[in-house]
Amino acid sequence: MNQGPQSAPASIELVDAFHAAASGRGLSSRLYAEAFGKEYPVEVDPSSSCTWSVLGEMVKRLRLRPDDLLVDLGCGRGGTGLWLARAFSARLVGVDVSPKAVELATERISEFFPGAPDVDVRDRIRFQVGTFAETGLPDQCAAGVVSMDALPFAPDRDAALRELRRILRPGARAVFTGGRNLPGHPKYVPGRRSWEEYISAAGLELEAKVDRPEERGLWDRLNDLWESHEEELRREYGDVDTDAKLAEARNHRPGRPYRITSIFTVRA
Template sequence: MTSHTGEFSQAETRYTEVLRRQRDSATLRRIYRDAYGADYPEEIDPFGFVTRTDLRRIADLVGLRPGQRLADIGCGRGGPGLWVAGELDVSLVGVDVVAAAVAEAAERSAELGRARARFAVGSFTATGLPAASCDAVMSVDALWMVWDKPAAMTEVARVLTLGGRFVFTTWEPAYLDHRALLAEAGLDVLVREETPDWLSRQLAVYRGILAHRRQLAEEMGQTAAAVLIAEARETRPVLPSTPRLLIAARRRPAR
């Protein structure tokens, strides 16, 4: 797989330092644990708002059989993709713009003994994956950072086999219609639903981040903490009108 670092947008690389320093922060883990309770998949140490409920739903919707191939685009440190691949007994390829996250994902995979998982640097618009090489694609809370979403949808359709599914979570502001973007790329929406209790939990995480600014800076460094604090401040006012969705779409045959 090839690297396309020059094509990455500032938004996509904004969380580089957060991903690099996340493991250092017991405070950040506690914030998520307090907000999500038993639904927080702490054992995979995810970054973002994924829950056990989300992971089970994704595993169900990708529609894979043992031995097939799953791609996780925007895989971060690898936890969600490894969880789904392990549940379904499929091979996994993870792609992320942050090289440090990719390296940590590979380490996590080795620790878990997942010989059929590999990770590489790439982006939503330039994965480096061969055409029609994936039976399904998943993504957790990463697509919203991609500036050129039509190109991202086209890339997902390119790497999917015919009939393969793309299952992802993201946020949808009023001006954005993921259904139309997917259709334009040759992907038909099968499921579009809000994730359970997303708003109250995400707001609780943001309150926790703002309440523990000093501890986060001490544990993660000023740069990483500043990114989290800025997100918490900037996102809260628009969040009620920007639902967090789980969407599943299927690649249709060319007409």
């Protein structure tokens, strides 16, 4: 899914359109790279807040072995999962609600595994349509799960984390990013359940939580670039996608000082 940290599209059609616009390493990718600087993982080409630091934390926490199965929930165009699968020599299944994202992610397999026999790669790497609550995967199949800026968009977080626990092998780890609004945020709700409470309710163990205060600056710089390149964005991506970007910049900038995101590591 990987469509940004705070604003969920209203339909699968809009999710498809988002991923179609984000593909191709055009102006959008260049603006992400400029905003993220040295932290931008060029090959991943994320449309999320994925950085080298986040990838390093995922590698550190997952501890996968060659041929282990990694599941990427809300995989979007597949960059995070593909990068990690190659780093670990792991098998990969990416799951996303967007058929377009699944199509684009499948097309990117050859970027990360050039020269590999097609049959061999497709036996080890695949992407499929599914939801957070219904992945379509077998019980206890995954040696690791990742979800980059996607799990917070689950319509039912309890159901999503129960499904995550169901597909994880006993003792296996999942790493995902999620945020919380602090007092002063326009959408702060006193007493709203925390990620720690959702994790516990799903029968998962919280192993580590790493806060990402630097993420605020990444999005501020990117939002500024969207606004300063409005005409170019409209020419390349059209009015619908550009209007969505500008609305995100306008709506989320005031609350960003009162929001913190974290990398959570949980165990089944």
